[in-house]
Amino acid sequence: MQSPWRQGSLILTAALLGLPLFVICWVGLQLLWTGDTSTLSHLWQTVVPEYIRHSLWLMIGVACGVILIGVSTAWLTTCCRFPGQRILSWALLLPLAMPAYITAYTYTGMLDFSGPVQRTLRDLTGWGYGDYWFPEIRSLGGAVLVLSLVLFPYVYLITRATFLQQSATTIEAGRSLGLSPWACFLRLALPLARPAIVTGTTLALMETLADYGTVQYFGVTTFTTGIFRTWYGLGDLAGALQLAGMLLVAVVALILIERWSRSQARYDQARSRSALPFMLRGWRAWTASALCWLPLLAGFILPALQLASWSLDRWQVWIQPAFWELAFNSFGLALAAALIVVILALWLAYGRRQLPTPLVRFSVGFAGLGYAIPGLVIAVGLMLPLTQLDSWIISLSKAWFDYNPGLLLSGTLFALLFAYTVRFLSVSLQTINAGLTEIRPSMDEAARIHGYSPLQVLARVHLPLLRPSVITALLLVGVDVLKELPATLVLRPFDFNTLAVRAYEMAGDERLADAGPPALMMVMVGLIPVILLSRAMLKSQQSALKEQDFVPVTA
Amino acid sequence: MRKLLVLSTLILASFTTAVSAAQVNVYSARKEALIKPLLDQFTADTGIQVRLLTGSGDALLARLTSEGENTPADLFLTVDAGNLYRASEAGAFQALGSEQALAAVPEQWQGADGEWVALSLRARPIFYAPDRVDPSQLSGYGDLADARWDNEVCIRSSDNIYNQSLVAALIEHWGVEKTEAWAKGLVENFARSPVGGDRDQIKAVAAGVCDLAVANTYYLGQMEASDDVQERTAAEQVAIFWPNQDSFGTHVNVSGIGLTKYAKNVGPARQLVEFLLSEEAQQWYARTNAEYPAVPGVPWSERLQNWGEFKMDKLPMKHLGENNAEAVKLMNRAGWR
Numbered sequence: 001m002q003s004p005w006r007q008g009s010l011i012l013t014a015a016l017l018g019l020p021l022f023v024i025c026w027v028g029l030q031l032l033w034t035g036d037t038s039t040l041s042h043l044w045q046t047v048v049p050e051y052i053r054h055s056l057w058l059m060i061g062v063a064c065g066v067i068l069i070g071v072s073t074a075w076l077t078t079c080c081r082f083p084g085q086r087i088l089s090w091a092l093l094l095p096l097a098m099p100a101y102i103t104a105y106t107y108t109g110m111l112d113f114s115g116p117v118q119r120t121l122r123d124l125t126g127w128g129y130g131d132y133w134f135p136e137i138r139s140l141g142g143a144v145l146v147l148s149l150v151l152f153p154y155v156y157l158i159t160r161a162t163f164l165q166q167s168a169t170t171i172e173a174g175r176s177l178g179l180s181p182w183a184c185f186l187r188l189a190l191p192l193a194r195p196a197i198v199t200g201t202t203l204a205l206m207e208t209l210a211d212y213g214t215v216q217y218f219g220v221t222t223f224t225t226g227i228f229r230t231w232y233g234l235g236d237l238a239g240a241l242q243l244a245g246m247l248l249v250a251v252v253a254l255i256l257i258e259r260w261s262r263s264q265a266r267y268d269q270a271r272s273r274s275a276l277p278f279m280l281r282g283w284r285a286w287t288a289s290a291l292c293w294l295p296l297l298a299g300f301i302l303p304a305l306q307l308a309s310w311s312l313d314r315w316q317v318w319i320q321p322a323f324w325e326l327a328f329n330s331f332g333l334a335l336a337a338a339l340i341v342v343i344l345a346l347w348l349a350y351g352r353r354q355l356p357t358p359l360v361r362f363s364v365g366f367a368g369l370g371y372a373i374p375g376l377v378i379a380v381g382l383m384l385p386l387t388q389l390d391s392w393i394i395s396l397s398k399a400w401f402d403y404n405p406g407l408l409l410s411g412t413l414f415a416l417l418f419a420y421t422v423r424f425l426s427v428s429l430q431t432i433n434a435g436l437t438e439i440r441p442s443m444d445e446a447a448r449i450h451g452y453s454p455l456q457v458l459a460r461v462h463l464p465l466l467r468p469s470v471i472t473a474l475l476l477v478g479v480d481v482l483k484e485l486p487a488t489l490v491l492r493p494f495d496f497n498t499l500a501v502r503a504y505e506m507a508g509d510e511r512l513a514d515a516g517p518p519a520l521m522m523v524m525v526g527l528i529p530v531i532l533l534s535r536a537m538l539k540s541q542q543s544a545l546k547e548q549d550f551v552p553v554t555a
Numbered sequence: 556m557r558k559l560l561v562l563s564t565l566i567l568a569s570f571t572t573a574v575s576a577a578q579v580n581v582y583s584a585r586k587e588a589l590i591k592p593l594l595d596q597f598t599a600d601t602g603i604q605v606r607l608l609t610g611s612g613d614a615l616l617a618r619l620t621s622e623g624e625n626t627p628a629d630l631f632l633t634v635d636a637g638n639l640y641r642a643s644e645a646g647a648f649q650a651l652g653s654e655q656a657l658a659a660v661p662e663q664w665q666g667a668d669g670e671w672v673a674l675s676l677r678a679r680p681i682f683y684a685p686d687r688v689d690p691s692q693l694s695g696y697g698d699l700a701d702a703r704w705d706n707e708v709c710i711r712s713s714d715n716i717y718n719q720s721l722v723a724a725l726i727e728h729w730g731v732e733k734t735e736a737w738a739k740g741l742v743e744n745f746a747r748s749p750v751g752g753d754r755d756q757i758k759a760v761a762a763g764v765c766d767l768a769v770a771n772t773y774y775l776g777q778m779e780a781s782d783d784v785q786e787r788t789a790a791e792q793v794a795i796f797w798p799n800q801d802s803f804g805t806h807v808n809v810s811g812i813g814l815t816k817y818a819k820n821v822g823p824a825r826q827l828v829e830f831l832l833s834e835e836a837q838q839w840y841a842r843t844n845a846e847y848p849a850v851p852g853v854p855w856s857e858r859l860q861n862w863g864e865f866k867m868d869k870l871p872m873k874h875l876g877e878n879n880a881e882a883v884k885l886m887n888r889a890g891w892r
Binding site: 042043046047108112113114128136138139216217218219221225228229231232233234235236237313376379380383384387388390391394406407410411489490491492493494495497501502505506508511513514 | 580586587588606607608609610611613614615617618621622623624625626627637641712713714716719747748749750751755758759761762763764777782783785789879880882883884887888892
């Protein structure tokens with residue numbers, strides 16, 4: 001009886017969240033009947049082939065980077081024991097707290113010609129410019145490196161969860177059949193973890209597609225920089241949105257690949273207990289340790305140290321109350337947005353599971369597209385309908401109450417929270433979906449047979465089982481909102497600034513040292529969620545270990 | 556039901572929008588650090604509250620136009636002539652209506668019908684390494700495309716508005732064809748693919764990556780005033796060459812301000828514009844950010860005087876806006892990233 005209503009409300013929610021995407025698609029479609037393709041054809045003739053080439057290389061590079069770093073560290077920290085493994089297992093999440101563009105600034109500060117590394121090299125050898133070859137950090141390769149270092153935790157996080165859940169019997173069967181630890185990894189664990197790896201990589205690639213700060217600073221022309229150039233330079237917002245529409249196509253392709261890969265490989269493993277870890281000794285242990293420390297060092301410790309050294313030069317900033325207000329704003333926004341996004345994601349993911357009609361599945365999928373759209377494009381796509389709605393409210397209110405309430409939707413934090421929801425819904429949807437697939441349908445059926453209503457099933461069966469995924473989703477969204485810049489910049493209300501805005505304003509004006517304190521503060525505020533996340537991870541690991549008699553296996 | 560809905564949002568709104576006496580709302584493309592101190596001074600002097608929203612000029616303009624008559628913004632402040640022109644074209648401005656402001660600023664640095672005025676000027680000359688380059692070999696922007704400087708020129712990406720404005724000005728002076736040939740020659744002379752900002756180009760000259768660079772002067776000012784020894788040393792190793800002194804003069808862009816069409820606080824807004832053109836405020840730009848005052852006769856700061864007098868391009872600013880899209884297309888064709 002209620003199912004048409006529920007279905008309708010699900011579709012409506014998804015459609016509301018897809019509002020900015022509709023605007024983009026609509027502007028794109030306008031092309032068809034106005035036939036004004038002059039901007040687009042100019043762009044195709046001149047720069048679009050290069051955008052496509054650079055975006056593709058960037059994505060291939062980042063995909064290789066995050067898989068290589070993320071999977072190897074996830075395997076080593078879950079299934080092997082070596083010095084530092086416990087610390088590393090949570091510390092490897094720390095790069096998540098680093099906004100990519102901040103890492104880009106710090107590496108430029110360290111590695112460019114006038115930076116300390118090359119200067120020391122020149123002082124030691126007496127070389128001058130042109131006497132030696134040094135890799136240019138501000139290049140396509142540099143962008144791949146920086147984005148990989150910042151984004152690998154997505155793969156690490158999701159793959160690690162899978163490795164933890166992998167049944168001991170599978171691995172032990174492999175070992176009893178004479179497989180070496182390496183072969184166990186390559187022939188059993190890796191294929192079993194493939195869906196998780198693909199999901200993590202998809203998240204990382206969507207972030208890569210939406211990235212503007214890093215590629216722009218490194219002078220790499222991609223689709224995102226092209227969108228901005230078309231809007232700002234050619235003054236052609238419609239042309240820019242049309243480019244964004246092309247980006248949407250790429251995103252849909254990514255999502256389809258992800259879905260396909262998951263449907264190809266669905267392994268149902270009886271989850272008796274986790275596999276016993278391999279105890280690494282001697283040079284193996286040290287190599288494993290070094291392999292895990294390296295991405296942590298490059299992705300977090302070095303950039304953070306650079307930020308700290310800039311911040312020391314500007315220590316006065318830390319005692320200004322206005323500076324702490326920024327931190328408060330950032331944190332409050334992140335918290336509010338995380339709660340809203342996760343509640344909506346639960347509602348959508350749950351609805352999709354209960355009513356998996358094609359229409360519901362499609363609209364939920366549509367609502368998740370925002371992740372790969374540059375924040376600024378979402379902001380514009382949102383601003384147009386919201387200001388329209390606002391002017392409607394104002395005219396009604398003037399007619400009825402003779403009072404002008406001002407811009408209630410587009411001029412307040414509402415717009416900002418809405419934009420965050422559109423942009424980051426996908427992160428929490430994917431995390432929660434992954435958690436929901438762990439709950440077998442038979443559990444629902446058992447609960448329903450016992451007379452539980454669907455809501456009771458959610459509260460008593462699903463929520464306890466889903467808790468890790470919900471916490472993960474909350475924290476991932478929180479950290480993402482904290483780092484978000486372009487939408488915040490366009491949609492925030494008067495006299496409202498965040499740490500990301502301040503850091504960007506300073507860095508954008510090439511005052512890197514002044515960008516130090518807000519950037520460092522942002523990383524520190526971001527650390528709180530990351531540490532919470534890692535604690536939640538450790539707990540689930542410990543409870544997994546408790547269920548079994550711990551007998552170490554030596555590799 | 557609908558009435559109830561609207562009423563409840565109104566009650567909500569009454570908590571959020573505190574009604575204060577006199578205030579001005581400013582959308583500013585100038586970064587907070589480069590305008591807030593002046594606004595605070597204005598509030599201290601007049602008691603008028605200023606609410607500020609910073610962001611990129613294009614995004615703020617999009618917000619301004621989509622808000623239409625409901626916009627809270629009274630003033631729109633930009634850091635380039637292009638956005639002033641676009642705002643004007645989009646009908647987002649009204650005549651400033653302040654005789655005092657319009658009389659203070661020379662006509663080429665005002666919008667059509669007095670819709671906006673410049674607040675400060677930003678010059679974009681050539682920087683060179685005095686130990687490697689004899690300035691008598693240079694004459695103007697045309698040299699940057701000369702084969703003599705093969706592999707010796709640094710300039711930032713053409714995504715940057717200052718490069719777009721420079722090319723827009725050159726199109727006005729030289730025509731599209733000559734400018735495009737120039738842009739191709741310039742790209743041939745690049746010492747490296749364009750990376751980083753203006754400051755990076757100046758540093759590249761100091762470091763020997765290239766002999767010539769194009770950048771706005773205030774970046775050199777920031778480097779000279781930096782508390783980082785490295786930056787100051789680098790600033791000492793470059794010199795400014797003022798291009799095209801025998802012809803149209805050195806390219807300048809403006810940071811300017813206009814009164815929005817649907818401004819609710821017109822009086823206080825005018826007062827703020829007049830304050831921003833006062834001698835005190837004009838000297839402040841020069842002192843804190845090494846920009847040139849828009850009001851003639853305002854004494855230059857010591858740093859500006861050290862860089863020397865030069866002939867500015869008197870091209871009306873509207874051409875920078877008009878030619879901007881053509882400039883971007885031209886740079887696309889020339890392969891200037």
